[in-house]
Amino acid sequence: MLLERRVDTLMRALDSDYRDAAFTPGGVSWLDVHHLPARRLLTQVVRRVLSTRREDETLPVTSSDRTVARRSPRFIASLPDVAEMGSGVFPATPAARAAGADRGTPSRPCHRALIVAVSWRRGHVETLLPVLDELARRGITSTVIDLAGDTLHGFPQPSHPAIAVIRPPSLVPNGGLPVGALHTLRAERSVRVGSHDVPVARVAQLVARTVSRSAGITMPSWATALAMERWLDNLFGSVRPRALLCADDTHPPGLLAARCAERAGLETSTCSRARASRAKSPGGPRTAGTSR
Numbered sequence: 001m002l003l004e005r006r007v008d009t010l011m012r013a014l015d016s017d018y019r020d021a022a023f024t025p026g027g028v029s030w031l032d033v034h035h036l037p038a039r040r041l042l043t044q045v046v047r048r049v050l051s052t053r054r055e056d057e058t059l060p061v062t063s064s065d066r067t068v069a070r071r072s073p074r075f076i077a078s079l080p081d082v083a084e085m086g087s088g089v090f091p092a093t094p095a096a097r098a099a100g101a102d103r104g105t106p107s108r109p110c111h112r113a114l115i116v117a118v119s120w121r122r123g124h125v126e127t128l129l130p131v132l133d134e135l136a137r138r139g140i141t142s143t144v145i146d147l148a149g150d151t152l153h154g155f156p157q158p159s160h161p162a163i164a165v166i167r168p169p170s171l172v173p174n175g176g177l178p179v180g181a182l183h184t185l186r187a188e189r190s191v192r193v194g195s196h197d198v199p200v201a202r203v204a205q206l207v208a209r210t211v212s213r214s215a216g217i218t219m220p221s222w223a224t225a226l227a228m229e230r231w232l233d234n235l236f237g238s239v240r241p242r243a244l245l246c247a248d249d250t251h252p253p254g255l256l257a258a259r260c261a262e263r264a265g266l267e268t269s270t271c272s273r274a275r276a277s278r279a280k281s282p283g284g285p286r287t288a289g290t291s292r
Contacts, residue, residue, distance in 0.1 A: 113143040117245040120147035124247040136162035175223025176212025243267040
């Protein structure tokens with residue numbers, strides 16, 4: 001698809017020039033953490049660029065506190081555009097608006113477990129619960145990290161004592177990259193999209209501004225991602241599991257959990273709904289997922 005190819009080109013340019021702008025203490029690039037949010041945002045950017053005719057040369061450019069117009073054949077995203085696009089891609093959730101709201105206390109005290117699982121969507125519950133129930137019947141203990149922002153997607157109270165559910169405390173809701181992080185790597189090149197040249201530096205600014213605001217646990221700000229990584233590192237150190245079970249290691253929470261598990265020397269497995277269904281039947285698979 002033409003749109004996807006152009007988004008891929010822009011993403012590669014952004015990654016090549018700006019992936020070293022910031023890393024978590026665990027060594028994860030900001031563009032790895034926010035890959036999916038960034039890609040969604042750039043998809044909107046590419047669509048907007050393609051809908052802008054080249055003859056429409058008066059395009060908005062934003063200064064510190066005002067928007068001016070200048071005649072240029074290049075597409076320049078204004079900061080109001082950034083805010084508009086950001087709000088469209090990442091709608092604020094009640095959890096995101098309630099900055100600092102208490103996420104609750106663990107359902108059970110943190111204890112040693114062989115398996116740690118991560119869940120934040122109802123689909124994850126449907127995938128993970130049959131597997132964890134089967135593991136519990138085999139005497140394998142597990143701890144579920146419930147990152148859901150609301151009760152609809154929350155992990156239910158387990159019926160088996162071998163399964164514990166814990167929830168993280170309130171995390172820093174907003175906060176972007178370190179000041180000047182992008183400036184030191186400022187790239188002068190542009191990427192051709194349709195009939196326009198899109199400056200890679202402006203794209204980086206747009207993405208960095210967007211990820212400075214949190215829109216819930218699945219679309220965390222950079223500051224939230226840093227706090228989440230610290231909390232996960234401490235949790236793995238306390239629980240001392242042997243493996244991480246994750247239904248989605250592409251969104252920020254799952255990716256951070258997988259990277260923390262890798263640093264801790266844990267085996268990481270993904271769990272599909274198909275495997276979860278087979279795990280409930282007699283003679284089901286001996287493993288919960290696919291190790292990587």
